[in-house]
Amino acid sequence: MCYKFLLLILLPALAYGNVKIKIKGTKNITDASVQFSGKEKAIISEEERQAFQLDDESLKRASKIFSGKRCTDVFLKRPTPWVDVYRKFGWKEIKRTLKPVQARIIGINVKPVAIATAEYKNNQAAYTVKHKAAVKQTVEETVTHTWNISKELTIGKDFSYTIDFGKGNTGGKISLSHTSKWGNDTTKERKITIGTKSSVEVPPGDVVLATLVATQVTMEIEVEYEVTVAGHVFCNYQNGYRGHQWWAYPLWLLQKDGSLPTLVKSSERISIGFYTNMRIEFSDLETGAVVKTVDAQIIKVLDFDKN
Incomplete structure (x- = not known):
C-alpha cells in the first residue's frame, strides 16, 4: 500500500536554468x-x-516628449529595415531581465505521523522469543508550485529548486532537487521507501507492536520576482531630425517621459513537505509502553521526473 501525504513543496534535475532557489x-x-x-x-x-x-x-x-519631435517608426530588436542598425552602431536590443528579489517562509507545520505497523507475538508460556523485525513503507511526496504572474510574460525557462536539511536530523540527510518551468502551476511527485531492520524480544504470552513513525513537515514559501527591460529603442525619422534619420534612445528615458511602467512583479507560492526523525517504536500492545526505539531511514527513492 502506498500512503499519499501532501508534501507541500516549494523552491526550480534537468538542464538547470540561471535562477536557483534553495531552502536550507x-x-x-x-x-x-x-x-x-x-x-x-x-x-x-x-x-x-x-x-x-x-x-x-x-x-x-x-x-x-523626450526629443521634441515624434518619430515615424520604432523598433526594439532585430530585424530592422534598411540595415541592421543594432549591429552597425553597437546599439543594444531591448532585453527583458527577470530575477528573484525576496523569499520568505510564511508557514511551517510539524506533526508526528504513524506510517506503518507490524505485530510480533510470543505464544510460548515459559520463555522469551526473539523476533527479526523489518518494517518499511512507501510514501508519496508532492511538490507544488503556484504562480501569480502577468499573462504577457513569456519566460519559459527551467528554474532549479533544492531542499537541503543536511545530516543533522535523525533518519539521515534530507535532500530534494528538481526543476520546474517558470510560471507553470505544477505538481511533482516522488516516492520514497522508509524503514529499517532490527530485532525485538517478546516476553511469554505478550505481543509487541512495531510502529514506523516520522515527523512530517509542511512548509509554505513565497518568492517574489521583478522583471525589468533595458536597451535602446531605434527611432526612424522619415524626414530627418537634427541632421540624422536614425536615432537610438535609451529605453528608460522614454519610459520616464512617457510615464510607462518600468517594473512588472510576479510571485510564486511553493509548498514543501518532507519527512524527518524517522524511527521504529516497539511497544507493548496491551500497555502501550515503549520498550525499544530504532532509527529508520530512507532506503529507496524514485526521484522527481523519474516516476
Whole structure:
C-alpha cells in the first residue's frame, strides 16, 4: 500500500536554468531559510512588450516628449529595415531581465505521523522469543508550485529548486532537487521507501507492536520576482531630425517621459513537505509502553521526473 501525504513543496534535475532557489535548514526545522540567486535574460518578446506598454504608439508619443519631435517608426530588436542598425552602431536590443528579489517562509507545520505497523507475538508460556523485525513503507511526496504572474510574460525557462536539511536530523540527510518551468502551476511527485531492520524480544504470552513513525513537515514559501527591460529603442525619422534619420534612445528615458511602467512583479507560492526523525517504536500492545526505539531511514527513492 502506498500512503499519499501532501508534501507541500516549494523552491526550480534537468538542464538547470540561471535562477536557483534553495531552502536550507538545520536540526531545528524552524531555523530554515530560503536563498536565491541568478537572473534570466532574453530579447523582449512581442507579448512582453504589452506587459510594459511598449506598443508603437506609446513609444512614438514618448519620443516626441523626450526629443521634441515624434518619430515615424520604432523598433526594439532585430530585424530592422534598411540595415541592421543594432549591429552597425553597437546599439543594444531591448532585453527583458527577470530575477528573484525576496523569499520568505510564511508557514511551517510539524506533526508526528504513524506510517506503518507490524505485530510480533510470543505464544510460548515459559520463555522469551526473539523476533527479526523489518518494517518499511512507501510514501508519496508532492511538490507544488503556484504562480501569480502577468499573462504577457513569456519566460519559459527551467528554474532549479533544492531542499537541503543536511545530516543533522535523525533518519539521515534530507535532500530534494528538481526543476520546474517558470510560471507553470505544477505538481511533482516522488516516492520514497522508509524503514529499517532490527530485532525485538517478546516476553511469554505478550505481543509487541512495531510502529514506523516520522515527523512530517509542511512548509509554505513565497518568492517574489521583478522583471525589468533595458536597451535602446531605434527611432526612424522619415524626414530627418537634427541632421540624422536614425536615432537610438535609451529605453528608460522614454519610459520616464512617457510615464510607462518600468517594473512588472510576479510571485510564486511553493509548498514543501518532507519527512524527518524517522524511527521504529516497539511497544507493548496491551500497555502501550515503549520498550525499544530504532532509527529508520530512507532506503529507496524514485526521484522527481523519474516516476
